[in-house]
Amino acid sequence: MTEPIKAKEPFRFYTRWHLSELLGIKASNLEQLLEHIKGVPGSCIYHHTHRFLQQHQYLSPEPPNDFAYWVREVLGDDELGERLASIDTIQYKTIRSLREKIVETIEKYLKHNPKANLRFAGEDEQFHFIKSVSFIAPTNEAATDLREFAEALRKVTIDSIYFHIFEAHLRLEKGTNDFSNWLDTSLQEKALAEKIAKLDPYTYTLDGLRKTILKIVEKRLAA
Amino acid sequence: MVHINDYIPIVGQSTIDDLKLLAERLKGKVIQHVNSTSVGGGVAEILNRMVPLLGELGVDSRWDLIKGGSQFFDVTKKFHNALHGRPEDITDHDLEIFMETTETNLGLMNTYGDVVFIHDPQPIGLIKKKAGNKWLWRCHIDVSHPHKKVWDFLMSFIPNYDAAVFSSPIFSQRLPIRQYLISPSIDPLSDKNKELPQEVIDAALAKYNIVKDKPIITQISRFDRLKDPSGVIDAYLQVKRYIDCQLILAGGTATDDPEGIQVLAEVQEKAKKDKDIHVLLLPQDDILINALQRASDVIVQKSLKEGFGLTVAEALWKAKPIVASHVGGISLQVKHKFSGLMCHSIEGAAFAIKQLLNNPEYAKKLGENGRQHIKNNFLLTRHLKEYMLLFLSLYHPEDIVYL
Numbered sequence: 001m002t003e004p005i006k007a008k009e010p011f012r013f014y015t016r017w018h019l020s021e022l023l024g025i026k027a028s029n030l031e032q033l034l035e036h037i038k039g040v041p042g043s044c045i046y047h048h049t050h051r052f053l054q055q056h057q058y059l060s061p062e063p064p065n066d067f068a069y070w071v072r073e074v075l076g077d078d079e080l081g082e083r084l085a086s087i088d089t090i091q092y093k094t095i096r097s098l099r100e101k102i103v104e105t106i107e108k109y110l111k112h113n114p115k116a117n118l119r120f121a122g123e124d125e126q127f128h129f130i131k132s133v134s135f136i137a138p139t140n141e142a143a144t145d146l147r148e149f150a151e152a153l154r155k156v157t158i159d160s161i162y163f164h165i166f167e168a169h170l171r172l173e174k175g176t177n178d179f180s181n182w183l184d185t186s187l188q189e190k191a192l193a194e195k196i197a198k199l200d201p202y203t204y205t206l207d208g209l210r211k212t213i214l215k216i217v218e219k220r221l222a223a
Numbered sequence: 224m225v226h227i228n229d230y231i232p233i234v235g236q237s238t239i240d241d242l243k244l245l246a247e248r249l250k251g252k253v254i255q256h257v258n259s260t261s262v263g264g265g266v267a268e269i270l271n272r273m274v275p276l277l278g279e280l281g282v283d284s285r286w287d288l289i290k291g292g293s294q295f296f297d298v299t300k301k302f303h304n305a306l307h308g309r310p311e312d313i314t315d316h317d318l319e320i321f322m323e324t325t326e327t328n329l330g331l332m333n334t335y336g337d338v339v340f341i342h343d344p345q346p347i348g349l350i351k352k353k354a355g356n357k358w359l360w361r362c363h364i365d366v367s368h369p370h371k372k373v374w375d376f377l378m379s380f381i382p383n384y385d386a387a388v389f390s391s392p393i394f395s396q397r398l399p400i401r402q403y404l405i406s407p408s409i410d411p412l413s414d415k416n417k418e419l420p421q422e423v424i425d426a427a428l429a430k431y432n433i434v435k436d437k438p439i440i441t442q443i444s445r446f447d448r449l450k451d452p453s454g455v456i457d458a459y460l461q462v463k464r465y466i467d468c469q470l471i472l473a474g475g476t477a478t479d480d481p482e483g484i485q486v487l488a489e490v491q492e493k494a495k496k497d498k499d500i501h502v503l504l505l506p507q508d509d510i511l512i513n514a515l516q517r518a519s520d521v522i523v524q525k526s527l528k529e530g531f532g533l534t535v536a537e538a539l540w541k542a543k544p545i546v547a548s549h550v551g552g553i554s555l556q557v558k559h560k561f562s563g564l565m566c567h568s569i570e571g572a573a574f575a576i577k578q579l580l581n582n583p584e585y586a587k588k589l590g591e592n593g594r595q596h597i598k599n600n601f602l603l604t605r606h607l608k609e610y611m612l613l614f615l616s617l618y619h620p621e622d623i624v625y626l
Contacts, residue, residue: 017608018612019613019616022395022402022403041622043622043623133623137244140244
């Protein structure tokens, strides 16, 4: 086993916490849902497409977004629920494009199934729009080589994993994740970076994602 | 005394490290909590633990109480019921009584905090003292269908706050100020939730002459109409036709709840025909509550309205199968058929209890899932984190904050 290459720039692990802000906006049927999805802030679309990742870790990979869950469980519309659930979030580099896809999916469905709009949620089961306020801060963990990287990865919270994978990928409109970016540019670990970038993080629990990335890194370390 | 590092075995070192990181950002700020009671009810319970832990993390956090006489608390109890949507005759005289006590407290209380954190409607009028500091109003009540007169009255104060906090999205209203969603929490190390040896559980049953010779169904709640103890008895009687079981209805009263004694008397009257119904007016003894929950086979929370329903989180933390009403914050804690069973009626509650008693493996699985859900989302450490973020948000209006 050779000594791991030292990076010029250390990888500083950040963490991110979020606070849910209630917008006081609600929807009872598909038309209202659609109208508000078009108008709410991007941080609201982000919240409803990413909340499940953190709150229902043990349910993963079942409910990928709140819109799909509400349409299926509350409005009882299985078909549209499935269409919304199967939107491949990882394909969308920006919240804007993800929002457009959600809007297009609902509009298309309503066009072919106008009666779907006649389903109403009960007063206590309306869809409530919420947005995420994100707080980003550096942690005390940093890595200058692959071994230190693996060590820190074991220690940081799932919030930190979340920040470097999801927040970086989508909300901050970076095309890749922070881990792959650093591994590629600072350690010249192109193949390793690609392997991590190829994972579909939306189909893992956050702890499962940590374990998977660790396994890939450990395999490289042992090579 | 419990210390912040005592939570490491439950939530992990990195979670506690995060709390310390956040607390550093609040150095120099004084957080002043204000409510109306130091004992009884979920708010006092949370503050009793949260204030010292915030202090240990390095956040100067203090807690003050407003003063009020019985007339004032009668009015605020009416407010409470009315905000929960119960028909109440709110008179102008009630509002006058409220304002008189508010004026007295405005004269007595020093609102010295950099952040003044007002809990529930009782001290809401203190906002009149707002100077250059930040003010938060924390609503612990289900205000999804509030009584218009009371809500309009509260709205004469709310817009002057910097932000409001609710426990569930369904309580949110269109407000001219920012409003945040923060669920309350339970403390896994408190007397109410910590692990107990079997002999303590047995002793609790023995104390009230309860023999565990048949399944125990339990509702732990204040004696309050909104908790529907009478409906729980009706549901139990429907179950009893098919399954020999017993019912424990246990709870105390809060110092700001004058109606409790009357409700207790009604429940005792209704229960006296059946020797298997145990109505227990408990002293303030959290270990006893913990023991009764752990001794139970099914825990019920059949509230008609609920701010959040911390008793549900307590039961789930003990991996108990639960039957709970689809109201307030309960729906955030229980995912139907996954971490418990939800009901909308007495008949629905009875059916769910029968399902759980007749299928112990299913009941066990629901309880285990429930415990995991509480661990991930409803422990005190998450609550501490969100409160610190809330305080920070008062100084950062943007959606992405770099600390």
